[in-house]
Amino acid sequence: MIVPGNLFILSAPSGAGKSSLIKALLKPESLASARPMQVSVSHTTRDPRPGENNGEHYHFVSVEAFKAQIANNAFYEYAEVFGNYYGTSEAAIDAQLAQGIDVFLDIDWQGAQQVRMKKPSVTTIFISPPSKEELENRLRGRGQDSEEVIASRMEQAQAECSHYKEFDYIIVNDDFDQALLDLTTIVNNQRLKCRQQSIAQQALFSKLLENDHKKA
Ligand SMILES: Nc1ncnc2c1ncn2[C@@H]1O[C@H](COP(=O)(O)OP(=O)(O)OP(=O)(O)O)[C@@H](O)[C@H]1O
Numbered sequence: 001m002i003v004p005g006n007l008f009i010l011s012a013p014s015g016a017g018k019s020s021l022i023k024a025l026l027k028p029e030s031l032a033s034a035r036p037m038q039v040s041v042s043h044t045t046r047d048p049r050p051g052e053n054n055g056e057h058y059h060f061v062s063v064e065a066f067k068a069q070i071a072n073n074a075f076y077e078y079a080e081v082f083g084n085y086y087g088t089s090e091a092a093i094d095a096q097l098a099q100g101i102d103v104f105l106d107i108d109w110q111g112a113q114q115v116r117m118k119k120p121s122v123t124t125i126f127i128s129p130p131s132k133e134e135l136e137n138r139l140r141g142r143g144q145d146s147e148e149v150i151a152s153r154m155e156q157a158q159a160e161c162s163h164y165k166e167f168d169y170i171i172v173n174d175d176f177d178q179a180l181l182d183l184t185t186i187v188n189n190q191r192l193k194c195r196q197q198s199i200a201q202q203a204l205f206s207k208l209l210e211n212d213h214k215k216a
């Protein structure tokens, strides 16, 4: 019997480091268990950035196509972020979880609120920058955005941070290795829960109980 995968949400102000942390987490040496893990590929109406590929980083779609999917109830959640639509496909997530794959959603606080309502067992993690100044340094250091976009991301960061109390866990991404260790600990903690293991270890436990019964 397949143990359904765990669903995780990572939210953070843009530039706090969530993509870097997820990338590092997905390296095989990061996690003790061999359980498969994937990052959900969202749909977005924003234009691809240099180096981004359709279907890999996002499914890049028109506003019309996005709205048609909203009308078809195709999204687990969706939101408008920085003037563009972003959404998570319900069918894709359900298929991954049913195959026993742990799924990570890199979504904003609005999406996190919607998923929590639909799936209370979701594990939600907020990644915080160590300071406003450091967040701005990281956005500049990435060399990806104009000054205008950086100012808008800094403004949006305040809205994102005001929701930190809604999350199960907070990781302050100051030292990267420590933040990765914290993230790995949260994922492993979820995987080791009794509810998860009782299905996976059914054969072991039925044998243990059988022996006890014979001795009694
Ligand atoms: N702990 C850290 N110390 C210093 N720099 C970091 C740290 N974590 C990430 N960075 C750097 O900060 C920048 C922003 O990181 P990243 O792109 O992962 O952020 P993000 O939260 O995924 O942003 P977005 O939501 O816009 O995609 C990158 O240049 C990354 O290398």
Ligand SMILES: Nc1nc2c(ncn2[C@@H]2O[C@H](COP(=O)(O)O)[C@@H](O)[C@H]2O)c(=O)[nH]1
Pocket (backbone or CB within 6 Å): 011, 012, 013, 014, 042, 043, 046, 077, 078, 079, 081, 082, 086, 087, 088, 106, 107, 108, 109, 110, 111, 112
């Ligand atoms: N609610 C959702 N938010 C999403 C989704 N995919 C990404 N995002 C968030 O958007 C911003 C901007 O991302 P960028 O890649 O354009 O810089 C960031 O905070 C993401 O977490 C989604 O499917 N739903």
